[in-house]
Amino acid sequence: MKKYSRILILTGAGISAESGLATFRSSNGLWNNHKVEDVASVEGFQRNPDYVHDFYNNLKTEIQQAKPNAAHLAITRLQQEYPAHVDVVTQNVDTLHEKAKNQNIYHIHGQINQAVCLNCGHILETWGDVDTQTICPQCNVMGMMKPNIVFFGENLLCMDSVEEALRHCDLFISIGTSGVVYPAAGFVQTAKYYGADTIEFTLDTTANNYLFDQHVYGKAGETFPLWVDGLIQEAKKG
Numbered sequence: 450m451k452k453y454s455r456i457l458i459l460t461g462a463g464i465s466a467e468s469g470l471a472t473f474r475s476s477n478g479l480w481n482n483h484k485v486e487d488v489a490s491v492e493g494f495q496r497n498p499d500y501v502h503d504f505y506n507n508l509k510t511e512i513q514q515a516k517p518n519a520a521h522l523a524i525t526r527l528q529q530e531y532p533a534h535v536d537v538v539t540q541n542v543d544t545l546h547e548k549a550k551n552q553n554i555y556h557i558h559g560q561i562n563q564a565v566c567l568n569c570g571h572i573l574e575t576w577g578d579v580d581t582q583t584i585c586p587q588c589n590v591m592g593m594m595k596p597n598i599v600f601f602g603e604n605l606l607c608m609d610s611v612e613e614a615l616r617h618c619d620l621f622i623s624i625g626t627s628g629v630v631y632p633a634a635g636f637v638q639t640a641k642y643y644g645a646d647t648i649e650f651t652l653d654t655t656a657n658n659y660l661f662d663q664h665v666y667g668k669a670g671e672t673f674p675l676w677v678d679g680l681i682q683e684a685k686k687g
């Protein structure tokens with residue numbers, strides 16, 4: 450096995466499936482039985498902010514109770530025991546990478562435990578409910594809080610750091626993402642263009658699978674820890 454010095458791991462909803470959190474595409478494009486355009490679009494939020502807040506408040510409760518699984522923990526092991534810099538770029542709004550004590554985490558689609566004030570830009574960190582009655586603690590204006598989730602049509606977060614990591618990684622790993630949601634689905638192409646090896650861990654065939662050098666099919670909580678162990682063992686052999 451080749452030795453790597455900079456690894457970028459892109460994760461999607463599939464890595465959290467074994468922690469009990471539903472994926473997106475698995476149920477006909479519904480997210481926890483809600484239409485994506487109703488709960489993850491700017492228009493949906495403008496149309497019915499109470500409905501959208503309600504959805505994310507419920508998801509927040511679910512996520513707060515979820516525990517990281519073996520795949521999240523294998524990332525920690527990789528970061529601690531393999532001699533490479535490892536970045537974690539996640540499309541997930543859950544906080545399971547943090548709970549697993551992963552390092553260098555970039556939440557490009559936002560985080561469930563944050564809300565952003567559309568009046569002053571303040572980011573409120575909270576596990577409590579946020580709704581149209583919430584007052585921004587910075588500007589004191591009521592009703593301007595939006596879940597800090599990147600809706601369709603909005604710009605991704607942390608992209609300067611992510612683009613830098615994509616240009617410099619020599620291994621790009623994708624775990625549990627369908628390759629349907631852009632721009633994240635295009636990251637593998639950038640990494641490959643700059644010379645990285647590419648590998649995906651997924652349950653089903655993905656939309657951008659032709660861009661990966663290797664495919665590992667199965668539950669990430671089973672396949673990824675085994676693969677990480679192999680990589681660490683190889684590195685120890687020298």
Ligand code: NAD
Nearest residue numbers: 461462463472473474540541542543625626627652653669
């Ligand atoms: P997706 O739901 O579109 O696709 C999930 C992918 O994971 C599929 O390719 C499936 O084959 C694979 N998968 C399912 N179970 C798996 C397992 N146990 N092991 C390995 N692979 C598995 O997810 P996406 O591509 O991340 O896009 C969905 C969007 O919805 C993301 O942008 C994300 O922000 C949001 N979302 C987030 C969460 C979360 O935070 N946990 C949950 C649902 C949706």
